[in-house]
Amino acid sequence: EAGVVQSPRYKIIEKKQPVAFWCNPISGHNTLYWYLQNLGQGPELLIRYENEEAVDDSQLPKDRFSAERLKGVDSTLKIQPAELGDSAVYLCASSLDSTGEAFFGQGTRLTVV
Amino acid sequence: AQSVTQPDIHITVSEGASLELRCNYSYGATPYLFWYVQSPGQGLQLLLKYFSGDTLVQGIKGFEAEFKRSQSSFNLRKPSVHWSDAAEYFCAVGGSYGQNFVFGPGTRLSVLP
Numbered sequence: 001e002a003g004v005v006q007s008p009r010y011k012i013i014e015k016k017q018p019v020a021f022w023c024n025p026i027s028g029h030n031t032l033y034w035y036l037q038n039l040g041q042g043p044e045l046l047i048r049y050e051n052e053e054a055v056d057d058s059q060l061p062k063d064r065f066s067a068e069r070l071k072g073v074d075s076t077l078k079i080q081p082a083e084l085g086d087s088a089v090y091l092c093a094s095s096l097d098s099t100g101e102a103f104f105g106q107g108t109r110l111t112v113v
Numbered sequence: 114a115q116s117v118t119q120p121d122i123h124i125t126v127s128e129g130a131s132l133e134l135r136c137n138y139s140y141g142a143t144p145y146l147f148w149y150v151q152s153p154g155q156g157l158q159l160l161l162k163y164f165s166g167d168t169l170v171q172g173i174k175g176f177e178a179e180f181k182r183s184q185s186s187f188n189l190r191k192p193s194v195h196w197s198d199a200a201e202y203f204c205a206v207g208g209s210y211g212q213n214f215v216f217g218p219g220t221r222l223s224v225l226p
Contacts, residue, residue, distance in 0.1 A: 004156075033214065042117075042203050042216035043157070056213055091156070093214075099207065101147060102214055104157040 002026070004105035006092050012111045018080035021108045025073065025094030032069055033102060034077050035091040043091055049075065050098060082112045115140040115206045117217035125223040126194050134189040134220050136204030145207040146187040147214075148178055152200045160202075163187065174198070199224045 005024040013019050025032050030051050035043035046065065047057040051072035060067065064083070069075040079086055089109050093102040116139045126132055138144055145164050149157040161172025168180040178189045187204060204217040 035216075040219070040221075042218045045213050045215070048213055093157075098213075099145060101159055101162050102207075103159070104149075106156045 004092055004094050004103055006090075006105035006108055008108055009106060010109050010111075012113060013082055015084055015112050016081040018078065019082050019110060020079075021077045021090050021092075021110075023075045023077070023092030023105060025075070025092070026103055029094035029096055029103075030072070031095045031098045031100075031102075032075050033091075033093040033095075034067060034075070035093065037089045037091055037107070039088075046077070046090075048098070055098075079110075082110075084112050086110060087112045115144070115215045117204050117206050117215055119202075119204055119217040119220050121220045122218070123221045123223065125225060127225045128196050129193050132189075132191045132194045132198070132222070134202050134204075134222070136187045136189065136217060137185050138187065138204070138206045139185065140206055146178075146180060147205040147207065148172065148176070148187075148189050149203045149205060149216075150174075150200050151203065151219075157203065160189070194222075194224055196224045196226065198222060 007022050032049040034046040037043045047060045047067050049069045067077045089107040091107045093104045095102045118137045147162045148160040151157050160176050161170050163170050163180045171177050176191050201219045201221050203219045207214045
């Protein structure tokens with residue numbers, strides 16, 4: 001069975017430009033997470049979905065970040081406009097439910113220049 | 114809100130030596146505890162997890178961890194380290210009520226030949 005799939009793996013954009021990341025979770029997993037990981041640090045939660053509903057987006061910078069999970073399956077995370085400080089790895093993870101172990105994708109490494 | 118500390122930022126051990134990585138958590142109820150490993154440029158891989166029952170849990174790659182409620186700890190151990198174990202290790206805590214996964218800052222393991 002395929003794991004969590006993220007695309008693209010790498011993205012380089014100029015500041016003030018928009019960027020989007022895509023995540024396809026493991027089939028049947030109801031919970032989906034987006035994490036931000038800065039170099040040398042642990043992942044920090046941006047948003048958690050239970051099916052289609054964003055149940056915790058308290059850490060999502062809503063002035064520039066947005067996310068959606070259509071039909072409770074795939075999810076996209078968007079940044080508009082990107083800033084230099086957004087350079088990081090964006091990780092998507094999924095789990096059967098919010099109490100289970102999370103399975104992670106390979107991440108998207110964003111570089112803003 | 115739950116939190117995780119990993120007191121050691123960087124640990125260096127010789128190949129064949131034993132290893133213990135420390136993890137302390139803060140959580141108001143029964144925690145679900147996890148250890149993940151991240152090799153350079155790779156996603157996070159689950160090593161082991163504790164939900165309930167036996168407080169000594171076995172994981173993949175010869176790792177084990179012991180849950181000590183009285184010390185709020187979940188330390189990771191391995192009796193004999195291999196060079197391929199060099200990576201970043203993250204402890205994480207989740208909750209039985211659907212709280213988010215919270216990660217510690219990580220411990221970077223270096224292995225000397």
